[in-house]
Amino acid sequence: MTTIEHISRFLIQCGDASAVDALRIWLFPLSLSRLAFAWFSSLPANSIITWADLEKQFHKYFFAGVHEMKITELMAVKQRNDEPVTNYIQRFRDIKSRCFSLSLSDSQLAELTFQGLLPHIRERFSSHEFESLSHLAQRLAYVDVRAPVQTRTTFQKRLNFAGDSSDSENEAEIGLAEWTKNREPVLCPFAKKQKEKYGFNITKADQIFDLLLQEGQIKLYANHTIPSATKLKNLKYCKWHNAVSHSTNKCIVFCKEIQSAIEAGRIKFGTPKKPMKIDGHPFPTYMVEVSDHGAKTGLKLLTSE
Known part of the structure; x- marks a missing residue:
């Protein structure tokens, strides 16, 4: 034996x-x-x-x-x-x-x-x-291994990966970025602005991806390099899937990932503190006319209250 x-x-x-x-x-x-x-x-x-x-x-x-x-x-x-x-x-x-x-x-x-x-x-x-x-x-142990039934045909669409010329129809939709572990929650300024399916502004998904990547909340696989805007030439591009079939803002999978992270406490929303700005004179001003009996014209002085 x-x-x-x-x-x-x-x-x-x-x-x-x-x-x-x-x-x-x-x-x-x-x-x-x-x-x-x-x-x-x-x-x-x-x-x-x-x-x-x-x-x-x-x-x-x-x-x-x-x-x-x-x-x-x-x-x-x-x-x-x-x-x-x-x-x-x-x-x-x-x-x-x-x-x-x-x-x-x-x-x-x-x-x-x-x-x-x-x-x-x-x-x-x-x-x-x-x-x-x-x-x-x-x-x-008791997870149902059957894939959920998709109700939207967009889920069945094959992803065309950047630089991939394969015509196979058996390609699976695979995310080429992943969440990192043991990181502190990241402060995200893109909170929900209107009634919608998700608890964040889905039009900011692309910027949320950049924020999560910058803060180390997600990391890219070794073979995943985000192409420049010049290389993409205005093509739709998903940073999560490294695919040109849709944009990051339209990526349902990534939006679900963000929503799951919000529910798990990995992302918190808040508004950054804005610096105080002074658009004009800091005090209320008044124009006061002072007459000088020895002069032909009066003088106007700018004073504060």
Whole structure:
């Protein structure tokens, strides 16, 4: 039996307890015998802190020539259509267990798994943070994997990405910017001015994007570069999708992202303090005519009250 098979059987036997890393570490010695148990007993004190540490040490010591997976293969794991989230996460864990030399934190693994979810699930939970794979599995265990029925034909329109000449009709609508984590709420001056669907001025979506990018609330993917106005030549351009099929102000997906951020407290609206301006003389003025008996004309003096 390979180390991968042993760990897979152990996790199945643990049942619900396998979702808690501390319980995995505590129960794992019970699955060992003879040389394997002797190896575990000889581990230095405090050499195992997390389940990832234990799994890595176990594979390293008893590795039996099984093909080692690379991080590129792990990144290629994607959730299939109609595949439950729990099944997808388990597939991800199976591949990860064969990446023996991979060193990622629990939050990094959770983020990598999250990026492989179906687009509509990622969009729904884009403002959430997940501490580990177990946390992600618990929060998304009962999420409906079916894509919502679209009532507007504009959602079905294929995006023409800038510089993309592909004629494939199977391209998915993918956002090429993402929210950053652990940032303070940003003060946004574009509050709601009229009765509308969103709690902000949707005609300012383009400027809100620039503000969020400037304040570090969102970041662009490595292959996303916003073209200059000269290069666009008055074409409609969406900064969120890096697409020329619509403008940022008309991007329904980005407007929903802003609305979700507002509801989550990531964006707060306020009016910047305006500096005091003096348009004229700071005091009320009066014209007073003073007569001089020795002069032919009177003098007019500008005085204040």
